Amino acid sequence: MERRRLGSTGYTVSELGFGASPLGGVFGPITSEEDAVRAVREAVDAHGINLFDTSPYYGNTESERVLGKCLSQLGDRDAYVLATKVGRYGRDEFDYSAARVRASVVESMQRLRVRRLDIVQCHDVEFADRWQIIAEETLPALARLRDEGVIGAIGLTGLPLSVYPTILEHTAVEVDVALSYCHACLCDTSLADSGVLRYLYEKGVGVLNASPLCMGLLTERGPPPWHPAPPALKAHCAAAARWVTEHAMECTGTPVTIAELALPYAVRCVGDGRIASTLVGIDSHATLSKNVQALRAPLNERLLQQVLRMLAPVHNQSWPSGAAWA
Ligand code: NAD
Structure with a gap:
């Protein structure tokens, strides 16, 4: 598996x-x-995948618990780069305060069984709240943990692409990742089209592209019931999925x-090598x-071009997420 530099973090991560x-x-x-446990072991030992998110x-913490159990059986802590998050918890439960950041990191380390x-x-x-994140609480609290050596790098995640330049232009904290x-896949290439990918890359921020199957939209089974995509996007993806299944043989x-089709497209065809890794579920x-x-x-x-044509009417359609503060 090809490895790529993750911005200026010093980590090298597998392309998948x-x-x-x-x-x-x-x-x-x-x-x-x-x-x-078998999936995690084979990912590392047989396929050279070293990034886990x-x-x-x-x-509700179950992913961290199960992943911790799987990773603990690998033995070598240096065999993988481990990413988790702070600020979002149970259903509609958010807390980006400095105190919660520190407690959350300790709890995550316990569940993930790492130091x-x-x-x-x-x-x-x-x-x-943007000022809580940027100026006063979340990023400064994470920066202190980075200074103390408890965490290696600090990142941001979000759906609206504007959050990245908005935060990076207003914080004194160095953001690494x-x-x-859902913005670098068969039905949406706005991460690259918007110029945000170039902006991040040129700033030395390591870019991760998650959900290359658009959280299940680009699968035969289709999306889970909670998927927030608008009906037209869901319908076009479902039609494209059916068409691939019916016409792949010929x-x-x-x-x-x-x-x-969607996974290699996201890894190879989007981003001109500026995406360090694509995270698939x-x-x-x-x-x-x-x-x-x-x-x-x-x-x-032939298959790819036909699917892109079928998805063209909904290309770069997304859905609202969070407050429109960015
Ligand atoms: P995804 O696009 O990777 O799709 C995952 C779904 O597709 C799962 O149901 C999975 O079982 C299924 N799937 C995977 N490979 C398949 C295949 N070959 N054939 C058929 N079905 C397949 O979406 P995701 O899991 O949401 O995204 C990947 C990861 O990115 C997440 O697990 C998470 O770590 C990260 N992520 C982060 C954020 C955020 O921070 N806000 C948001 C989305 C995803």
């Missing part, structure tokens, strides 16, 4: 990262914890699903294998 929110049951129950929010965290990100900053989601000679050992294989297979141009 292990998104651990499904381990918290976010998309449905997992096969078993034994299967999750989670949050206390995913499954240090490599990356801690402010989770979905569009739900926070930006995690954007185009490629083998069965291919839309996910197997892994719920099982079988899903891991499918994604590693999909990344190795050649992209079928």
Whole structure:
């Protein structure tokens, strides 16, 4: 697996990262914890995946707990780069205060069974008061933890792309990582189109692209019931998924699903090498294998161009998230 520099953090991360929110049951129950242990071990040992991303929010701390159990069986702490988050917790529960940041980091380390965290990100900053995040509380509290060596790097995550320049232009804290989601995939390339990717890259901020399957929209199974996409986007993605399943054989000679097209597209075709890693959600050992294989297979141009045509009417459509403060 190719490794890339993560901005100025000093970390080198695999081009495909292990998104651990499904381990918290976010998309449905997992096969078993034994299967999750196998997925994490094979990701590291067999496929060279070294980036893992989670949050206390995913499954109400369940993702961190299961991932901690899996990682503890690897032995070598230097074999992986571990990212989690602060600020977003249970359903509609947000707390970006300095006191909560410190307590949250300690709790995450306990659940993840580690003594240090490599990356801690402010989770979905569009739900926070901007001055609390920027100036007074969240980022300064994370910077103190970085100075103390408890965490390696500080990040931001959020849906509206404007949050990144807005925060970076107004904070004295050095932000190391930006995690954007659902904006660098088959139906949405706005991370690159908006100029935000170039802006971050030129500032030396390491960029992570999450949700290359647009949180399930670009899968045969389709999105979970909570998916916030507007109906037209859901309908176009579902039609494209059906079309791929029905026409893959005649185009490629083998069965291919839309996910197997969407993943390599996000990793290879978006961002001109400015994205350090693409985080895909892994719920099982079988899903891991499918994604590693999909990344190795050649992209079928005919299939890809037809799907892009089908998704063109909803290209870069998104949905509202948080307050419109950015
Ligand atoms: P995703 O686009 O990666 O899709 C995940 C869904 O697709 C899951 O149901 C998964 O089981 C399924 N899937 C994965 N590979 C598949 C395949 N080959 N075929 C069929 N189905 C497949 O969405 P995601 O999980 O939300 O994003 C990946 C990771 O990025 C998350 O786990 C999380 O770590 C991170 N993330 C962070 C934020 C944030 O910080 N705000 C938001 C979204 C995602």
